[in-house]
Amino acid sequence: MLFITGATGTVGHQVVKFLNEKDVEFKALTRTPEKLLKDKTDKMSIVAGDIKDCSAWSNSLGDVDTLFLILLDDAREILQAAKTNGVQNIVFLSSASINRSDSDHNDNAKKHKEVEDQIKAFGFNYAFIRAEAFMHNAIYWRDLFRYNKGTIKLPALDAKLASVHETDIAEVISIVLTGFNKFSGQVLTLTGANILSQLNILSEISKQLGQQIGFEEQTIDEFHSYMKNYIAEEYINLRIQDWEYTLKHGLSLTNTVLTILGREPLTYREWVSEHLSAFKF
Incomplete structure (x- = not known):
């Protein structure tokens, strides 16, 4: 039996869809079970609960052998509950920032590495x-x-990204979950099809919108003042850390998506096309 945390999240919800296509039994944890009703099948059980309060739902782990885990500030409570209930395998959605030379000073890398450890x-x-x-x-x-x-x-604007489509991440996770023995003990780094600058991505969105937009370099202070209205301080700082790293060191691509899925990774052009309505007034 599989158990999926974050089942209505950006990646988790797509993991649910891929597992339904594979017709396997699994349980899906979410704080908003109504969002999963349209995905419900006979082999899917919805568990209502907050991942941060595992005492309320840990009894659902009793017949689970493989757990898909998303990032927590401290995973020890849920890991203890999993161990107590006999879970044997963990598939963890971690971060490629761990692979970077500045990982000891990168907040995102440190958080994910702590859970891995x-x-x-x-x-x-x-x-x-x-x-x-x-x-x-x-x-x-x-x-x-x-x-x-x-x-x-x-x-x-020249900072680089090797961004990966959430569909590719979810499909890889679904394959690892359903064929865990093949992947046990492995660290799989997923990248997109291309290394693009922020300017490349902004220009692609502008092109698909059919808008003639100019792009100008903004100061970090200006960015911070604007973005603090939308995302938490820690995420603003993570973005700044990423920009500084890629401007200095660059990035590299992996062939993991191709190897596991048997096809090239989805492109940012495809992602923009799928989500273009979100950028329209």
Whole structure:
């Protein structure tokens, strides 16, 4: 039996859809079970609960052998509950930032590495999915396009991204979950098809919108002042850390998606086409 945390999240919801296609039995944890009703099948059980309060739902782990885990500030409570209930395998959605030379000073890398280390310390069989930035992160730019007056400002326009489509992440996870023995003990780094600058991505959105937009370099202070209205301080700082790293060191691509899925990774052009309505006023 499989158990999926974050089942209505950006990646988790797509994992649910892929598992339904594979016709396997699994349980899906969510704080908003009504959002999963349209996905419900005879082999899918919905567990209502908050991942941060596992005492309320940990009894649902009793017949589970493989758990899909998303990031927690401290995973020890849920890992202890999993161990107590006989869970043997953990598939953890981690971060490719761990692979970088500045990982000891990168907040995102440190958080994910801590959970990886906790999983190992509990003695679980594991597979770590270290994904580069989600393409879906570009959704935070939607208001820049909705309300622009011919010019969009953003810092570090030349900063690089090897972003991966959330569909690719979810499909890889579904394959690892259903064929865990093949992937046990592996660390899988997922990237997109291309390394693109922020300017490349902004230009692609502009092109598909059919808008003539100019792009200007913004200061970090200006960016911080704007984005604090939309996302938490820690995520603003993570973005700044990523920009600084890629401007200095660059990024590299992996062939993991191709190897596991048997096809090339989905492109940012495809992602923009799928989500274009979000950028329209």
